[in-house]
Amino acid sequence: xxxxxxxxxxxxxSPLLWLTVTLTAYAxxxxxxxxxxxxxxxxxxxxxxxxxSLLLIASGTPYPAYFAGAQFVHFLLGPATVxxxxxxxxxxPQVRRTLVPMLVALxxxxxxxxxxxxxxxxxxGLDRAAQLALAPKSATAAIAMGIADKTGGDPALTAVLxxxxxxxGAIVVTPLMNALRLKNYAARGFAAGLASHGIGTARAFQVxxxxxxxxxxxxxxxxxxTALLVPLxxxxxxx
Amino acid sequence: MLAAFASLLLCQLAGEAIVRAAAxxxxxxxxxxxxxxxxxxLRAPLPxxxxxxxDGLLKHLSLLFVPAGVGVxxxxxxxxxxxxxxxxxxxxxxxxxxxxxALTFAGVARLMRVADAAPDDEAAP
Numbered sequence: 001x002x003x004x005x006x007x008x009x010x011x012x013x014s015p016l017l018w019l020t021v022t023l024t025a026y027a028x029x030x031x032x033x034x035x036x037x038x039x040x041x042x043x044x045x046x047x048x049x050x051x052x053s054l055l056l057i058a059s060g061t062p063y064p065a066y067f068a069g070a071q072f073v074h075f076l077l078g079p080a081t082v083x084x085x086x087x088x089x090x091x092x093p094q095v096r097r098t099l100v101p102m103l104v105a106l107x108x109x110x111x112x113x114x115x116x117x118x119x120x121x122x123x124x125g126l127d128r129a130a131q132l133a134l135a136p137k138s139a140t141a142a143i144a145m146g147i148a149d150k151t152g153g154d155p156a157l158t159a160v161l162x163x164x165x166x167x168x169g170a171i172v173v174t175p176l177m178n179a180l181r182l183k184n185y186a187a188r189g190f191a192a193g194l195a196s197h198g199i200g201t202a203r204a205f206q207v208x209x210x211x212x213x214x215x216x217x218x219x220x221x222x223x224x225x226t227a228l229l230v231p232l233x234x235x236x237x238x239x
Numbered sequence: 240m241l242a243a244f245a246s247l248l249l250c251q252l253a254g255e256a257i258v259r260a261a262a263x264x265x266x267x268x269x270x271x272x273x274x275x276x277x278x279x280x281l282r283a284p285l286p287x288x289x290x291x292x293x294d295g296l297l298k299h300l301s302l303l304f305v306p307a308g309v310g311v312x313x314x315x316x317x318x319x320x321x322x323x324x325x326x327x328x329x330x331x332x333x334x335x336x337x338x339x340x341a342l343t344f345a346g347v348a349r350l351m352r353v354a355d356a357a358p359d360d361e362a363a364p
Contacts, residue, residue, distance in 0.1 A: 026302045044301045049308035056309065063313040070306035076296065077303045079247040081268035082254070083293035085275035090290075101347035109340030116335040117328060124324040134328055138336055141307065142266040156317055161329060163311040166304070168333045176337055184345045191341035195333050202300035212297065218340075220269050227264045 012061065018069025025051040038206065040174045045199055046167055077198070084201075084216035091213045098186055105187070106218065109194045110225040111233075113138035118237045131238045133157040137165045139226035140197040140219060147230045162197070169196020170203035185211040193218030242286035247293070250275040 011017045029047035036042035056066055067074070088095065095102070117134040126134075132153030136144040141162045148158035173192045182188055189211025192200035197219050205212030254271030257263070263270065278285060318325050 022305055023302070026299075026305055045304050045308055048302070048305045049312060052305065052309045053312040056313075063310060066309065067306060070309070073303055074306040078251045078268040078271070079244065080296045080300055080303055081266070082247045082250045082271040082275050083296045085250075085272045085279060086290050086293035087297065088272075088276055089279045098344075098348055100351060101344045104347045105340050105344035108343045109336060112339040113332065113336040117332040120328040120332055121324075124328060126321055126324055126328070130321060130325060134325070134332070137329065137332070140266070140269075143264070146264060154317075156314060159307075160311045160314050160317050161325065163304075163308055164326065164329045165333055167308070168330050169337060172330075172334060173337055176334060177341060180338065180341065182341055182345055184341075184348060187341045187344035187348065190344050191337045194340045195336035198300065199304050202304065205297055205300055220272065223269060224265060 012059075012065065015069035015072065018061075018066045019072055020069075021052060021055060022048070022070045022073050025055075040171050040203075043167065043171050043203070045170065045202065081198075084220070087209060087213040088217060091210060094186065094210065095213070095217065101187075102190060102214070102217065105190055106194065106221050106225060109191065109218075110138075110222050110229055113195060113222070114226065114229055114233055115237065118234070122239075128238055129154060130157075132234065134161055135230050135234055135238070136226050137161045138195050138197065139223045143223040143227055147227055151231060151234050163199070166196045166199025169200040173200060173203060174207065186214045189214035190218045194222045197223070240288050240292055243288040243292035246286055246289055247271075247275070247296075250278075 025048040026044065028051060029044040032047055033039075033042045033044045052066070055061075056063070114135050117137055118131050121131045121134050132151050133148055135151070135153070136147040136158060138144075139147065139162070141159055144158050144162045145155040147153075148155045169192060173188065173196070177188045177191070185208045189201075189204040189208065192204045192211065193215030194200075196203075201212060201215035201219050204215035251268050251271040253274055254269070255267030257270050258265060258267045315322070
């Protein structure tokens with residue numbers, strides 16, 4: 001027993017353990033998602049997050065200790081964002097052809113994301129702080145936290161809401177688009193990236209490469225537009 | 240593979256530098272994506288495996304959100320006693336945003352294609 005404790009103390013201090021746990025949990029989550037034939041509810045991000053969280057709670061591991069190992073995975077988000085240029089280049093003819101629908105959908109969608117969040121929050125009787133934290137929820141985490149910081153919202157709460165938005169969008173997008181009988185994969189992907197940033201984009205890439213490409217474009221453009229629109233809109237929306 | 244990964248990191252690094260220097264409200268990697276896209280448009284001599292490396296990273300994009308997702312579970316107390324209402328706003332707001340965006344995109348695309356196809360339609364019997 002003492003040996004096990006010593007081994008545990010040694011391993012839990014090194015990044016290897018939690019890096020391995022993250023990759024293994026994701027491999028298991030992928031296998032479950034594949035076994036469920038990529039059913040939207042069997043979202044690999046959600047499953048892996050639940051598996052890792054249960055392990056952290058069971059072992060009493062604080063998040064900073066986990067992140068010491070998981071940061072190597074988290075770091076790859078940067079190069080992966082840069083990598084979005086490759087599918088964009090590959091699908092350039094389609095992107096050029098749909099430039100106008102894309103820009104109109106960007107303006108309408110970005111506006112709808114902010115306004116719906118604030119008005120729903122008001123309707124549910126949520127206070128000013130919650131409204132400010134919700135307003136940029138569809139932008140990617142780094143941008144949304146910067147916006148919340150500028151408008152007087154809580155960036156940490158915004159980060160939580162952003163990830164929740166991402167997972168919600170990734171789960172909901174396929175059944176919702178099927179219910180709308182929408183077969184335009186550029187439109188479906190663009191909506192996924194605009195409404196639910198990187199996690200929605202990850203889902204779109206799993207469904208269809210063209211959808212993933214348009215999701216990546218929407219993720220970038222909506223980040224920019226949300227940063228411009230939220231400070232303008234909160235003045236007359238939030239209260 | 241290695242040179243390709245280095246070129247992705249170089250774009251990101253340049254993006255971070257530009258963001259800092261110009262105080263842009265955008266994350267460095269997004270500017271890095273624009274830089275890589277510009278390089279490809281200009282047909283710059285990029286490493287041969289840039290496409291394969293980028294596809295490999297994007298194939299496992301879901302994995303990269305796991306550490307942040309676990310952080311959210313740890314911070315779920317931030318939602319406080321308003322948690323259920325916050326989640327309701329997120330779910331309803333996301334459904335509205337997805338619907339509005341996708342229908343706008345598909346609607347405008349259809350309108351434009353109808354305009355493009357009009358001469359053909361007239362020529363058709």
